[in-house]
Amino acid sequence: MSEPSTAAVAAFDPAAFEAFRFVAVEIDEAAAAVTLRYALDDAVAFAETVRFEGVAWPADPARREALRRLAGLLHLLAGVSYYKTAAPPAMVVEPAAGWTGGGLSPRLRALLQDVYTLGLGEFAYTNQLDVRERVAFPVAGDEAAVDAVALPVSGRTLVPIGGGKDSVVALELIERAGRDAVCFSVGRATPIVRCVEASGRPHAVALRSLSPNIGELNAAGALNGHVPVTAVVSTIALMTAVLHGADAVAMANERSASEGNLVWNGLEVNHQWSKGVAFERAFRELLETEVATGLDYRSVLRPASELAIARAFSRLERYHPHFTSCNAVFRLDPARRRSNWCGNCPKCRFVYLALAPWLEPPALRAIFGVDMLDDLEQYDGFSDLAGLREHKPFECVGEEAESLAAMRLIAGGPDGEPVAGQEAVSGARSGRSPWADHAVVRRLREEHLSGLGADPAQAVALLAPFLLDERLPLPADLAPVAEAVLGA
Incomplete structure (x- = not known):
C-alpha cells in the first residue's frame, strides 16, 4: 500500500474515495503527546496531534495501559472529523490503530456506529447524505473484548470548563461536595481562562491541533458539517484525568441535550447528540468494562433543566463578568474570533432568555453589552428557540418547552402582571415583570403567550430542578x- 499524499489539491471529489482508514496512533511520552493518523484510500493523509501540558507520562503500568487504551479510543472517535470529508462506504481499522490489537469488540463497534451515524445526524441532514447507508465498522467476535484495568481511587475530580454557565455550576457542585477539583480545557480560550481564574482552581490544559490540510480540503470541495465533538473532548479529558491523578x-x-432538533428520513437529528444521555450511558459502559475501573465519567447536571442551571448560575455572581457561551469566541479562524458575546446568535439568545427570569435587565445588559429582548430584529430568533416558527436551532440550546416557560415567566399576564401559579416557582419575582415592556417580550406575549394563562402548570412544571434518571444516578456525595445548588 502506497503512502497517502499530503500535497495541495485544486479540487476534491468526495465520491472518488472508497475507504476511510484508521492508520496509526503514535504516543510520544517525552512530549506527552499523541498523534492520530488517518487516510482516504492511498490518496489523502490526515494527522492530528493532542498535547498535554505540564505533565509527565506515568511509570505505573496500570495508568500507562489505561492511557494506551484511551489513546486508541481517541483515535477511533476523533476520526469523525476526517471521515466526513468524503464519507466513503468502507472503513478500515489497521493493526497500528492502537486499540487492543484484537479488533473492535461488539460494545465498542456499537458505540462507534452510533457516533458516526447519530453523532453525524446534523451533518447528514445538512448534506442530504444518509450516513447510515455508509458507516460500517469491521465486525469482530466477543473475543475482541478485553478486561478493564484497575486504577486507584484518588478523590480528585477533573471538571471540563467551557467558559459558559453550565460548567461553572458543575464546578460549584464538585467544590461543595468537598472534592479536590481540577479545571480542564482543550485550549485556552479567553472566557475559559477567565472562569478558571475566578475559581482559583488549578488548570489542566490539552492542546488539540487538527490536521493542517483539513481547511484546504474543505475549501476544495470536501463535505463539511457538525461533528460530535463532545465525544472527542470527553476522551481527551479522561486521558488528562489519568495524567493528573484524577479518578x-x-x-x-x-x-435538554437529549432532545433532538428534528427528524429526517427516520433519523433523529440532534446537534447535541454526544452531550445526550444515550452517548453518556454507552460511553460509561465501555469505559467500565474495557478501559479502566476506578475512572468515573458522568454529567453531574444530567438530571437538571436548563432553567434550574440558569437559576443556580444567577447566584454565582463572581463569574458573571467572565463567562461566555457564544460560539463566536471559539471559531477556528482567529480573524473571525471574538472575545465576548456577539449578541445576535441562537446561543446568545438562549442564555439571555434562560437568565432573564432570575436577573434584572441592567444586570443582563452589563453581561452581554446589549438588550436582546428589546430588539425586534431578534424576534424570529427568540421564537425559533421555542419552536414557534422553525425547528429549534442547530445549537447547544435548551428544550423548546423550557424556552417557552422562560418566555412566559418574563412576559407575565396581559399587562405584564405575574401569571397564576408563578408564585409556585421558588425564586421567581413578585410583582410586574421588569421585562414586560421589552419589545420582543411584548410581541411574544401578544402573539403566542396569551393563550397560556388558563394553564399555569404548563410553564411552571417545567422548572422542577430534577428529572431523576435511574440509569445515571448521581454519586452519594453529589446528590x-x-x-x-440547583433547588430553590
Whole structure:
C-alpha cells in the first residue's frame, strides 16, 4: 500500500474515495503527546496531534495501559472529523490503530456506529447524505473484548470548563461536595481562562491541533458539517484525568441535550447528540468494562433543566463578568474570533432568555453589552428557540418547552402582571415583570403567550430542578449537593 499524499489539491471529489482508514496512533511520552493518523484510500493523509501540558507520562503500568487504551479510543472517535470529508462506504481499522490489537469488540463497534451515524445526524441532514447507508465498522467476535484495568481511587475530580454557565455550576457542585477539583480545557480560550481564574482552581490544559490540510480540503470541495465533538473532548479529558491523578471527570451536560432538533428520513437529528444521555450511558459502559475501573465519567447536571442551571448560575455572581457561551469566541479562524458575546446568535439568545427570569435587565445588559429582548430584529430568533416558527436551532440550546416557560415567566399576564401559579416557582419575582415592556417580550406575549394563562402548570412544571434518571444516578456525595445548588 502506497503512502497517502499530503500535497495541495485544486479540487476534491468526495465520491472518488472508497475507504476511510484508521492508520496509526503514535504516543510520544517525552512530549506527552499523541498523534492520530488517518487516510482516504492511498490518496489523502490526515494527522492530528493532542498535547498535554505540564505533565509527565506515568511509570505505573496500570495508568500507562489505561492511557494506551484511551489513546486508541481517541483515535477511533476523533476520526469523525476526517471521515466526513468524503464519507466513503468502507472503513478500515489497521493493526497500528492502537486499540487492543484484537479488533473492535461488539460494545465498542456499537458505540462507534452510533457516533458516526447519530453523532453525524446534523451533518447528514445538512448534506442530504444518509450516513447510515455508509458507516460500517469491521465486525469482530466477543473475543475482541478485553478486561478493564484497575486504577486507584484518588478523590480528585477533573471538571471540563467551557467558559459558559453550565460548567461553572458543575464546578460549584464538585467544590461543595468537598472534592479536590481540577479545571480542564482543550485550549485556552479567553472566557475559559477567565472562569478558571475566578475559581482559583488549578488548570489542566490539552492542546488539540487538527490536521493542517483539513481547511484546504474543505475549501476544495470536501463535505463539511457538525461533528460530535463532545465525544472527542470527553476522551481527551479522561486521558488528562489519568495524567493528573484524577479518578473522575465531571461533565456539565443537562437533560435538554437529549432532545433532538428534528427528524429526517427516520433519523433523529440532534446537534447535541454526544452531550445526550444515550452517548453518556454507552460511553460509561465501555469505559467500565474495557478501559479502566476506578475512572468515573458522568454529567453531574444530567438530571437538571436548563432553567434550574440558569437559576443556580444567577447566584454565582463572581463569574458573571467572565463567562461566555457564544460560539463566536471559539471559531477556528482567529480573524473571525471574538472575545465576548456577539449578541445576535441562537446561543446568545438562549442564555439571555434562560437568565432573564432570575436577573434584572441592567444586570443582563452589563453581561452581554446589549438588550436582546428589546430588539425586534431578534424576534424570529427568540421564537425559533421555542419552536414557534422553525425547528429549534442547530445549537447547544435548551428544550423548546423550557424556552417557552422562560418566555412566559418574563412576559407575565396581559399587562405584564405575574401569571397564576408563578408564585409556585421558588425564586421567581413578585410583582410586574421588569421585562414586560421589552419589545420582543411584548410581541411574544401578544402573539403566542396569551393563550397560556388558563394553564399555569404548563410553564411552571417545567422548572422542577430534577428529572431523576435511574440509569445515571448521581454519586452519594453529589446528590444532596446538587439538590442544594440547583433547588430553590
